Amino acid sequence: MSTLALRVLVTGAAGQIAYSLLYSIAKGDVFGKDQPIALLLLDITPMMPVLEGVVMEMQDCALPLLKEIIATDKEEVAFKDLDVAILVGSMPRRDGMERKDLLKANVAIFKSQGAALDKYAKKTVKVLVVGNPANTNCLIAAKSAPSIPKQNFSCLTRLDHNRARSQVAMKCGVPATQVKNVIIWGNHSSTQYPDVHHCVVNMSGSEVPCFDAVKDDAWLKGDFITTVQQRGAAVIKARKLSSAMSAAKAICDHMRELWSGTPQGEFTSMGIYSTGNSYGVPDDLVYSFPVHIKDKTWNIVDGLAINDFSRAKMEATAKELMEERDTAVEFLGV
Numbered sequence: 001m002s003t004l005a006l007r008v009l010v011t012g013a014a015g016q017i018a019y020s021l022l023y024s025i026a027k028g029d030v031f032g033k034d035q036p037i038a039l040l041l042l043d044i045t046p047m048m049p050v051l052e053g054v055v056m057e058m059q060d061c062a063l064p065l066l067k068e069i070i071a072t073d074k075e076e077v078a079f080k081d082l083d084v085a086i087l088v089g090s091m092p093r094r095d096g097m098e099r100k101d102l103l104k105a106n107v108a109i110f111k112s113q114g115a116a117l118d119k120y121a122k123k124t125v126k127v128l129v130v131g132n133p134a135n136t137n138c139l140i141a142a143k144s145a146p147s148i149p150k151q152n153f154s155c156l157t158r159l160d161h162n163r164a165r166s167q168v169a170m171k172c173g174v175p176a177t178q179v180k181n182v183i184i185w186g187n188h189s190s191t192q193y194p195d196v197h198h199c200v201v202n203m204s205g206s207e208v209p210c211f212d213a214v215k216d217d218a219w220l221k222g223d224f225i226t227t228v229q230q231r232g233a234a235v236i237k238a239r240k241l242s243s244a245m246s247a248a249k250a251i252c253d254h255m256r257e258l259w260s261g262t263p264q265g266e267f268t269s270m271g272i273y274s275t276g277n278s279y280g281v282p283d284d285l286v287y288s289f290p291v292h293i294k295d296k297t298w299n300i301v302d303g304l305a306i307n308d309f310s311r312a313k314m315e316a317t318a319k320e321l322m323e324e325r326d327t328a329v330e331f332l333g334v
């Protein structure tokens with residue numbers, strides 16, 4: 001813990017995820033109850049009046065840890081001396097927009113923000129990318145910030161991880177905290193692979209492998225996977241808005257564990273830079289892996305057995321990420 005304020009940037013700060021997120025960060029749920037916070041809030045120029053309203057509400061919360069709030073549309077202000085950057089803002093898909101055009105618009109944003117990290121942030125900054133396509137945006141930001149270690153960058157798949165955990169918990173009739181070590185492999189998209197082969201469920205005090213606890217292999221290999229893969233779309237269909245409360249909670253979980261470590265005997269999922277040395281995943285992708293975290297450093301959980309069923313799904317999501325990367329990298333030079 002430091003008495004110096006931790007400088008935390010949230011981009012897309014006038015949006016709906018940020019609205020659910022900022023209070024938890026500022027009240028100490030993420031970086032600790034004694035850690036003073038300086039919040040830097042970035043959004044685009046037309047959103048500045050809305051952001052002003054968010055700032056007023058933050059002031060009205062009268063939070064003791066919140067030492068400073070800076071709302072801006074300027075990268076050189078927002079990225080200055082950052083300890084943490086949570087990149088939520090991105091270009092949303094509009095009706096009739098081609099996937100390629102969406103990717104192009106986001107490459108422009110994350111190239112610019114990566115360069116701003118490189119130029120203005122601390123070299124120790126931890127960067128979490130949330131804005132979609134999160135994995136590829138994270139890769140572009142990391143490539144655009146060559147002076148910051150690639151290990152400092154991650155993208156959010158914790159929401160998918162939490163969704164998988166809750167689905168298993170509901171099936172077994174236990175709280176979600178009794179379900180450990182689900183894995184999200186790959187892309188934060190409908191090709192992601194939620195894997196329960198190494199998951200255990202605490203049933204009345206003893207840890208039971210997930211397949212034995214659930215006793216429904218067909219569900220675990222079928223509807224469970226598609227439910228988690230399609231959950232974001234299901235929320236949009238029902239709410240007419242994308243996940244915000246659960247996304248904010250997942251961002252807090254991700255950052256808290258990145259800061260303070262994963263619980264003993266547990267791992268989590270996050271999108272990280274692949275060097276090609278784990279589970280046959282190609283290098284130069286931001287791919288979601290199971291990780292342990294200690295001393296603010298993640299390590300991929302080694303040596304988990306992968307069967308043919310899992311292997312095929314891990315390869316399918318890697319293939320999608322390689323295609324996304326190749327298109328995005330073409331736009332990098334433009």
Ligand code: NAX
Binds near residue numbers: 090091155244
């Ligand atoms: P909103 O549309 O409510 O807010 C986005 C905000 O970002 C807007 O205020 C917009 O003006 C701002 N913005 C756009 N370009 C910007 C830029 N260049 N710099 C700074 N701010 C910029 O979206 P919200 O619901 O908050 O979602 C934000 C992003 O999270 C979306 O890309 C969404 O797809 C993504 N999500 C990712 C998830 C994940 O697990 N990785 C889950 C939740 C969410 O769907």
